[in-house]
Amino acid sequence: MLRWTVIFIVLAIIAGIFGFGGIAAGAASIAKVxxxxxxxxxxxxxxxxxxKV
Known part of the structure; x- marks a missing residue:
């Protein structure tokens, strides 16, 4: 699950760099959840x- 979080964070950063605001916000919120x-x-x-110990 941590791997999916990192993937969505990277996707949000890349989308933010290229100016896709809606995609970046969506990916960032998924990563946060x-x-x-x-x-x-x-x-x-x-x-x-x-x-258990």
Whole structure:
């Protein structure tokens, strides 16, 4: 999932450089959502891994 976030961030940067505002905003918002989902899943896995020990 982190790989998809990086792909959408790069897509947003490239689209922003070339002036495609709508595409850049869309890709940036998708990247932001995926990053927060990844972050939540990471914290959950840390907590669940700690309790199994």
């Amino acid at each position: 995926l990053f927060f989902i990844f972050l939540v899943l990471f914290v959950i896995s840390l907590i669940s891994g700690r309790t």
